[in-house]
Every structure is written in C-alpha cells, then in structure tokens.
Amino acid sequence: MTSASSSSPPEEPAQFAPLPGDFFGFADLLAEHEQALLQRVRVFLRQQVAPIANDYWSRGEFPFQLIDGFRQLDIAGVMYEGLSQHRGSRLLSGFLALEICHTDPSTNTFYGVHSGLAMGSIDRCGSGEQKQLWMPAMARMDKIGAFALTEPHGGSDVAGGLETTARREGDEWVLTGEKKWIGNATFADLTVVWARDIEDHHVKGFIIEKDTPGFYPTKIEGKIALRAVENADINLDECRVPEANRLQRANTFRDTSDVLRQTRGGVAWGSVGCMMAAYELARDYTITREQFGQPIAKFQLIQDHLATMLGNITASLSMVVRLAQLQDQGVNKDEHSALAKSVVTTKMRDTVARAREVLGGNGILLGHNVARYFADAEAL
Structure with a gap:
C-alpha cells in the first residue's frame, strides 16, 4: 500500500468521557483499558479525520494518508486472538465502529470492510496456515482487504441466486462473474470473493490478490452517499486463483x-x-x-x-x-x-x-x- 502522506495518532489523553449523545453513559460499561483506547481513537479522529472529511466526501475520493494513522492505533485486530495488543470485547469493537462513524461514516465503512468482513472471512473460514499467512499483515494494515459477495442482480438473495461461478482445473480455480458495491476493492491488496462451485453448487470463498489477471475492479462514480468510500464493480473474466487461496473452511453458504x-x-x-x-x-x-x-x-x-x-x-x-x-x-x-x-x-x-x-x-x-x-x- 502507498499513501499520499502519513499521519500519526496523538498521545493518549488523560480522561475518557462518553459522547454527549450517550445520554445514559453506556460507554461506562467498557473496561478502563478499553476506554483508554477509545479515547486515543477519538482524538485521532477529531484531529486527523474530521478536518478533511467534508473535502474528501465532496471530491468522492478516499484519504489514503489516514491509513498510517490507523495502523499506529493498532485497532484492526482487536476482535481476533493474538493480533493486537488491545484485544477487547465485542462491546469495544462496537464502540470503535460508533466512534469512527460519529466522525465520518465513509471512514468507518473502510474500517469495517477491512477489519470485519475481510478479516472476519479469513478468521472464520480460513485454515490455520491461511490465517497465519494473511491475518497478521491485515491486522497491521500492511495488507488492506475487501469483501465481494453482492452482485448486480442479487443482494440479500445471493444464498440461492449467486451467479458468479468457480470451476476447478487442477490446482487452480477459474472464477467468472460480476460483483457490485464492493468497498475498498479499487485499492485492496486482497479481496475475498464468494462464488458458486459448478460441481457441487455450493458457495465457496476465494482470496484474490491485487493485480491478479482476470480481476478487474472499476470505481463506481456518481454516488450521493458514502462518497469517500471507493466502491467498485468487479468483473471476473476467467480469473485464476490457486487452490491455496481457497478458504478451506468455506464450503457452503x-x-x-x-x-x-x-x-x-x-x-x-x-x-x-x-x-x-x-x-x-x-x-x-x-x-x-x-x-x-x-x-x-x-x-x-x-x-x-x-x-x-x-x-x-x-x-x-x-x-x-x-x-x-x-x-x-x-x-x-x-x-x-x-x-x-x-x-x-x-x-x-x-x-x-x-x-x-x-x-x-x-x-x-x-x-x-x-x-x-x-x-x-x-x-x-
């Protein structure tokens, strides 16, 4: 990943307080170390994200210079064992999403696609070797992920109507089809793509690395929402993926x-x-x-x-x-x-x-x- 410039998280402030909208103080349920992390994230967001959010939203561009600051916060792996010094509860991960979206929904979408959908797919459906290969780099945000399930003709009905196909040829899988609305896909280092095996008709997951031949993401223009998110239409044209990149524990929908x-x-x-x-x-x-x-x-x-x-x-x-x-x-x-x-x-x-x-x-x-x-x- 390359970025236009770098940004660093600030020093941790001394005191945490719930946001004004948290009228009943639900954030007080967090452990003290979780509150401290949330406060670091909050100050980073206010100093680095809030001042530029409207500008990048207006331009319809993603602020790549923020990735280094997120990397130093070390929050991409908080939901997964052994990947972050800040390993915490689901309550913490929820408040992180709340806090980021409170500053900018586009930035939270980038974070959620990477740390939730992409990393979550590998964590829950990957083999031990695959998790060891991909998850630490993704937790460090050295590798950015995307998640490709939705298709032009299918949203919530993809369980029974997934049109993207995968066929086995020796030690490779050949993927053909289209995906739509895929966040981060224009620049992600890896995209988890879901396709239907033409042999057993079950949905399987595949990790497609950036610049793989036959994998063509195109940025969607003209959005009126989440404009700083780089959503993509993806064309899969006989895209060849090694068996080693098939998620070994993703065998059905x-x-x-x-x-x-x-x-x-x-x-x-x-x-x-x-x-x-x-x-x-x-x-x-x-x-x-x-x-x-x-x-x-x-x-x-x-x-x-x-x-x-x-x-x-x-x-x-x-x-x-x-x-x-x-x-x-x-x-x-x-x-x-x-x-x-x-x-x-x-x-x-x-x-x-x-x-x-x-x-x-x-x-x-x-x-x-x-x-x-x-x-x-x-x-x-």
Missing part, C-alpha cells in the same frame, strides 16, 4: 452466513454513531442560532425534535449494547443482529432527517456537516 452474522451488528453500531453526531450538531446549532430574539432551542417544536432524536439514540444504543453482550457470551443469533440492524437504521433515518430540519436551510450545506450524515444514512 452457511459458512458465509457465519461471517455475516458476526459483522451485521457493526452496521447497527455505525448507525448509532451517525445519528449521534447529527443530533449533537443539531443540538449545538439550536443553542447559537437565534430567531425572534432568542435561541431556537427555547422553542418547544425544536425541543420536541431534540428529545425524539435523543430517544432514538438511547433506544438504539441499548439494543446494540445488549447485542454485543450476547456476542461476547456466544449466544447471539442471526435474528438478534438482523433486528438490531433493521430497527437502528430506521431510527437513524428519522434522526438525521430531524437534524437536517432543525438546521433549516443550513441543513443542506456541507459546511454544517449534518448534510453529510443525512446523505450517508441512506447508504447505511
């Missing part, structure tokens, strides 16, 4: 679903961060914006919006916190993650819409930040 089960909750956590940021921006705006001789925060109509937004956030945060606890206990089910994702994203859409409305005309100006969260919420 059940194995793919296991990865999704573990990562789906991350979307809910990020959505809490998105709506929390929109609420805080709206709240601060109402204190300083005056109409009819007083701050608009004094009007009950505005107060009703703020109270509803905060209620949405608190209800959503309680749901994802409990989901993380179930994950730490190993008793979470698909239904738990699915319900959290569905409910929280719905409440997020309501919350960012209220925030945009509270800002009036200024709510559509990128410089007031709420517009970016309002747009990004659609993709989430």
Whole structure:
C-alpha cells in the first residue's frame, strides 16, 4: 500500500468521557483499558479525520494518508486472538465502529470492510496456515482487504441466486462473474470473493490478490452517499486463483452466513454513531442560532425534535449494547443482529432527517456537516 502522506495518532489523553449523545453513559460499561483506547481513537479522529472529511466526501475520493494513522492505533485486530495488543470485547469493537462513524461514516465503512468482513472471512473460514499467512499483515494494515459477495442482480438473495461461478482445473480455480458495491476493492491488496462451485453448487470463498489477471475492479462514480468510500464493480473474466487461496473452511453458504452474522451488528453500531453526531450538531446549532430574539432551542417544536432524536439514540444504543453482550457470551443469533440492524437504521433515518430540519436551510450545506450524515444514512 502507498499513501499520499502519513499521519500519526496523538498521545493518549488523560480522561475518557462518553459522547454527549450517550445520554445514559453506556460507554461506562467498557473496561478502563478499553476506554483508554477509545479515547486515543477519538482524538485521532477529531484531529486527523474530521478536518478533511467534508473535502474528501465532496471530491468522492478516499484519504489514503489516514491509513498510517490507523495502523499506529493498532485497532484492526482487536476482535481476533493474538493480533493486537488491545484485544477487547465485542462491546469495544462496537464502540470503535460508533466512534469512527460519529466522525465520518465513509471512514468507518473502510474500517469495517477491512477489519470485519475481510478479516472476519479469513478468521472464520480460513485454515490455520491461511490465517497465519494473511491475518497478521491485515491486522497491521500492511495488507488492506475487501469483501465481494453482492452482485448486480442479487443482494440479500445471493444464498440461492449467486451467479458468479468457480470451476476447478487442477490446482487452480477459474472464477467468472460480476460483483457490485464492493468497498475498498479499487485499492485492496486482497479481496475475498464468494462464488458458486459448478460441481457441487455450493458457495465457496476465494482470496484474490491485487493485480491478479482476470480481476478487474472499476470505481463506481456518481454516488450521493458514502462518497469517500471507493466502491467498485468487479468483473471476473476467467480469473485464476490457486487452490491455496481457497478458504478451506468455506464450503457452503452457511459458512458465509457465519461471517455475516458476526459483522451485521457493526452496521447497527455505525448507525448509532451517525445519528449521534447529527443530533449533537443539531443540538449545538439550536443553542447559537437565534430567531425572534432568542435561541431556537427555547422553542418547544425544536425541543420536541431534540428529545425524539435523543430517544432514538438511547433506544438504539441499548439494543446494540445488549447485542454485543450476547456476542461476547456466544449466544447471539442471526435474528438478534438482523433486528438490531433493521430497527437502528430506521431510527437513524428519522434522526438525521430531524437534524437536517432543525438546521433549516443550513441543513443542506456541507459546511454544517449534518448534510453529510443525512446523505450517508441512506447508504447505511
């Protein structure tokens, strides 16, 4: 990986406090060392990401110079045994997603695709040798990952309708098909691609390295959400992958679903961060914006919006916190993650819409930040 420039995380601040939108102080459930890490991440985000987020969003480009700062934070491997000095709970990984999305949903998508979907696929479906080969480099962010499941004609129905095929030829597999909306794929060092074996008709996973012949990612242009994420359309034209790069424990779509089960909750956590940021921006705006001789925060109509937004956030945060606890206990089910994702994203859409409305005309100006969260919420 090459980057335009490097950025370094700041020194760890002395004290941690929950974000203003965390009205019930759920972050206090984190262990002390987890709070310390979250605070380091928060300061890095505020100093390095927040000042450039609108610019890169507007340009539709990813800020590659941030990768070195994320590398030094050592957070890509927090969910996996032996890969980070900061190994922590699912609650910690959830709050990391919340914190990053609170600053910039595009940056959180990059982080989640790499550390959740791509690394999660190898961790849960790779052999011991494959994990040893790929995971440490990915945890250090020396290798960046992508995850290619969605197709032009299939989203949530890919279990039964996956069109990308794989056929075995000796010690190689030949992949043919198309993928769509694949985050990080334009620059990732490796992409986990899911394809249907034409012999047994089961879905299998393959690690395709950058610049492999027959692997052609093309950046999707013209998005109105998550614009700093480099999503790609991928064309697989007789792409040859060695058997050594087939995920050895991914033999049916059940194995793919296991990865999704573990990562789906991350979307809910990020959505809490998105709506929390929109609420805080709206709240601060109402204190300083005056109409009819007083701050608009004094009007009950505005107060009703703020109270509803905060209620949405608190209800959503309680749901994802409990989901993380179930994950730490190993008793979470698909239904738990699915319900959290569905409910929280719905409440997020309501919350960012209220925030945009509270800002009036200024709510559509990128410089007031709420517009970016309002747009990004659609993709989430």
